[in-house]
Amino acid sequence: MIADTKYIGKSTRRVDGIKKVTGQAPYIAEFNPADLVHGYIINSTIAKGKITAIHKEKALQVPGVREIFTHENVPVEVKIDSDYTDPLAPPGNPFRPLYDENILYNGQPVAMVVADTFETAAFAAGLVQVEYEEEEAYEVDIRRNLDNATHEDVPEPPEPRGNAADAFNSSEVKIDTEYYQPREYHNPMEPFASVASWNEEEGSFSIYDKIQGVSSSQGYIAGIFNLEKEKVRVISPFIGGAFGSGLRPQYQLFFAAMASKALKLPVKVVMTRTQMFSFGHRPACLQRMKLSADKSGKLTSIRHQAFAETSRFEKFNETVVDWSGLMYQCENVALDYQLVPVDVYTPLDMRAPGGSTGMYALECAMDELAIEAGVDPLELRIINYAEKDQNEDKPFSSKELKACYQRAAEKFGWQKRKSEPRSIKQGNQLVGYGMASGVWEAMQQKSSAKAILTSEGKLTVSSGTADIGTGTYTIMSQIAAEILGLSIENVEFKLGDSTLPDAPIEGGSWTASSVGSAVKMVCSALQESIFELATQTHPDVFENKLIEDATFSNAGLSAGSGATISYAEIISSAEKKSIQVEVNSEPEDSRSNYSCYTHSCVMVEVHVDEDTGMISIPRVVNAIAGGKILNPKTAESQIIGGVTWGIGMALEEEGMMDSRNGRIMNANLAEYHVAVQADVKEIDVIFVEEQDDIVNPLGAKGLGEIGIVGVASAISNAIYNATGKRVRELPITLDKVL
Structure with missing residues (x-):
């Protein structure tokens, strides 16, 4: 029986899943x-x-x-x-x-x-x-060391536009707040x-x-x-x-x-x-937000200033404030990002680096502005919807954020939200609704791939990329299987070896777009090699035929109404054991004319015990516009993982350092709290259809980061809606609520 060869966009179980659950997948210490x-x-x-x-x-x-x-x-x-x-x-x-x-x-x-x-x-x-x-004489807390903040070796954020200070002063509705996020640690299982x-x-x-x-x-x-x-x-x-570590x-x-x-x-x-x-972490960050609007909720100014920690010996930078100039339509914007050197190890990129930090402050501030203006938080975001990237003055390659708002609101039941805090109770539980927008870059890097098709009809595709649990083995196998019309069981994808073709590190949510584009390209090149070989081995079948007439399916090649000749027969007839192709892939020049981003809308319901301040999150809805979804099964897992981490970021994670000796006091999984099974209830993931022919040949935008962006702010906003208490320092623990 020939397997169905339509794999791209289909929920497909992990090709390495059996190895993992049976202990056959070797990890480094083994x-x-x-x-x-x-x-x-x-x-x-x-x-x-x-x-x-x-x-x-x-x-x-x-x-x-x-x-x-x-x-x-x-x-x-x-x-x-x-x-x-x-x-x-x-x-x-x-x-x-x-x-x-x-x-x-x-x-x-x-x-x-x-x-x-x-x-x-x-x-x-x-x-x-x-x-x-x-x-x-040493210092480990940025808040006690702000006098030493510096712009040295810091890339400048987007140029200011308009006059944010004047617009703020003359506006009818305004907020001026500070938000603090502590250092957080990656803690992968391995x-x-x-x-x-x-x-x-x-x-x-x-x-x-x-x-x-x-x-x-x-x-x-x-x-x-x-x-x-x-x-x-x-x-x-x-x-x-x-996760970046x-x-x-x-x-x-x-x-x-x-x-x-x-x-x-x-x-x-x-x-x-x-x-x-003892190495790397998400840096602690203090952010100051000044937003203003007219009475209708239309933004008149945005000022976002961030102070982030770095080590004394390196200047670690993140993109923290740029999102505030990108996310919403506003003519008066001023952004500032500074580093505060302290006596810790250099921070590291950590899932959605800079994005989860900057969007936490922006989306909490937008919620506070909505309340000040008397506008529904969702409506405020629609009023200020950005149709183009004002930072770069470029159109978006695609943007279905409005559809994310609509789908999330329908699934969540946002219309049931009451604007007055403490309006909904279930027994002793105060119930609150909160929401936030999410955004992350859709990037593509240079990448290479090699494909070998044997006379037995087996395909091996390889690239020196990695699989950090995201499903790289699987989606690359899907791409290759579909393009060459093979059963996925006859495809092997190899990675994680420096002798394989060059690939970028797996990070930034760019692996699917970068390596995936190379895999698509190399398999298309292999199609050409197969067709050229077939014209030599089977001229009676493919004489006067063009590759545009060819069909690659059922592990074979056909053209027009002619017979299908198996790849194995073509290669064997040429007296070869295999044919192979290697390609290099890089972004198209036209891509630079557009801004490419993934977007999301997160909605959260929280319950807060009125007596103890204990917080629980019975449900989360996250609607994602991420271009072509290559495998909904592994994609959903990525978003669920991001949401889970967002719950930990909002309520639990905090690296505590003893200021007397610079020692991390909770360097273990007993006292450095992360979200566990009891903290995670219902998570609904919605993928909004989004067509993007510009972002890369696959139209895929990447999903590793977007799942966490906006979650902490949505939870923070929901806690305010439940209790009337605005907590501006993460994590939001019960003592801060009380």
């Missing part, structure tokens, strides 16, 4: 080459100062301990002063493990014990004593891990690494060891979540590679859960 030894990293306990001594004598006496690496015995061949530039590194001087005795932040890796077993290494690490000369093997004879590395793009780790290791990239192979077949190589990779080269043994280094809090 690779165990022969003669493997284990590393255990030791982290600093002060925020700023110098190491004065490291006492490792007792640890070296433990049976099974091979070596203890510190800044004093880094192998000379490790080029810590390498001029290799991480393309993802922000301006400044990237952190270099074991560079010298200086401590830049609490939790900085200062040593590593290598032993025959993980348990031995961990035990011996506890015997190592590190002495410090501590500097008392901890960071690396397994490095140095081949002395070949002068090369073979590395398994948890990373969102193998080229990132390959370039990093090649750079610091002064190797050709071809001498570093990085493999990363399955990733147990990353795996964009840049993390420090366990350096330690594993360094130790392997020094000891000439394979070395595995796996971070503990506590160590997962």
Whole structure:
């Protein structure tokens, strides 16, 4: 029986699903080459100062301990002063493990014990004593350090338009508020891990690494060891979540590679859960919003100022304020973004970086403006609907946000909302409705792909991308299967290997559009190769036929009313074992004439216990306009995951740091709270039909980020509607409500 070959746009189960649920999908810490030894990293306990001594004598006496690496015995061949530039590194001087005795932040890796077993290494690490000369003058809270805010190395936001200050002062309706978001941590289920093997004879590395793009780790290791990239192979077949934490190589990779080269043994280094809090995070951000409108609710001015944290050694930037100049029609806009250097590690991109932060403030402020103007919050957004991108003065490639508003309102029952807070009660529960808009960039990057079709009719398509749980294996297989008219069971997609064609890191919601476009292109090129070969092997069937007349289906080729010749027969008749094609894909030049974005409307119902202040969220509706939905099944999972994270962002997540020593106090999953099963009830995901022939050849916009954008603000707005209490600092905990 021939399988249906129409896959694009159909709900298709994950092609790697069986491997995952049966434990056959290998994650990085599960690779165990022969003669493997284990590393255990030791982290600093002060925020700023110098190491004065490291006492490792007792640890070296433990049976099974091979070596203890510190800044004093880094192998000379490790080029810590390498001029290799991480393309993802922000301006400044990237952190270099074991560079010298200086401590830049609490939790900085200062040593590593290598032993025959993980348990031995961990035990011996506890015997190592590190002495410090501590500097008392340091700061970890941006709110106490705003005097040092800077525009240095900060890209300028869009140019001001009109005169926002004058328009604000002369307007009838206005709000002037501040919102604060604390630092948040990624906490993927799989901890960071690396397994490095140095081949002395070949002068090369073979590395398994948890990373969102193998080229990132390959370039990093090649750079610091002064190797050709071809001498570093990085493999990363399955990733147990990353959310941006795996964009840049993390420090366990350096330690594993360094130790392997020094000891000439394979070395595995796996971070503990506590160590997962010792690098990168969503930066804390203080935002000031000034909005004004006329009595009808029409915006007259927008002023958005943001202060975000960064480390002392790098200037990490996000796009936080730009959304306020893009989202709504307004002629008077002034945007300002500044960085506040503090004594923490450099922040990292974290799901919808900058977007979830900036839109939190904007959408809460819009709710406050709606109340001040006496206009329904949904109506206010429709009144100020932007038909073009005023930041860039460009039309949108497509925008179905109004349809998102309509579909969400119908499904949610927005018309039942009462504008007066505390108007709806169910027993002891105060019921509130809130909503917010969402937006995220629809980007496309350069990407390459290769396709090989064998004489058995099996297709292998490959690209050096990643699958961080989003379904990359599946949607790429769908694209390839449909274009060549194959059963998806006869298609294999390979990724996560630096020997495969180049692909961008998996981030920014651009993998489907970037790698997917390359897969579509390479399979179309393979169609041409098959047709050309068929004209040679079966001239009686394809004589005087054009490829435009050809049909690629049922694992074969036909033209007009002629017979279908199987791919296997065509390739075998040519006395070949396979045919292969490789292509490079990049955005069309015409794309630059448009602004490309994904949009959403989030509506939330909250219940707040009148006595205890306990908050629950019985239902969320999220309507998404994301272009072509390649696989509704995996797409829905992406949005549900984003909404779940938005619930955690709104109500639970907060990295707490002890200002006395710069230590993260809740560096564990018991005290760093995230949304769990009991917090997540009904989530309805609606995909609004959206045709976009400009954004990329597939018309797909990407969905990884948009699911979280707007959720925290919708919850905040619903809590106000339920209680009459406006909480402007995340997370919104019951003590703040009370």
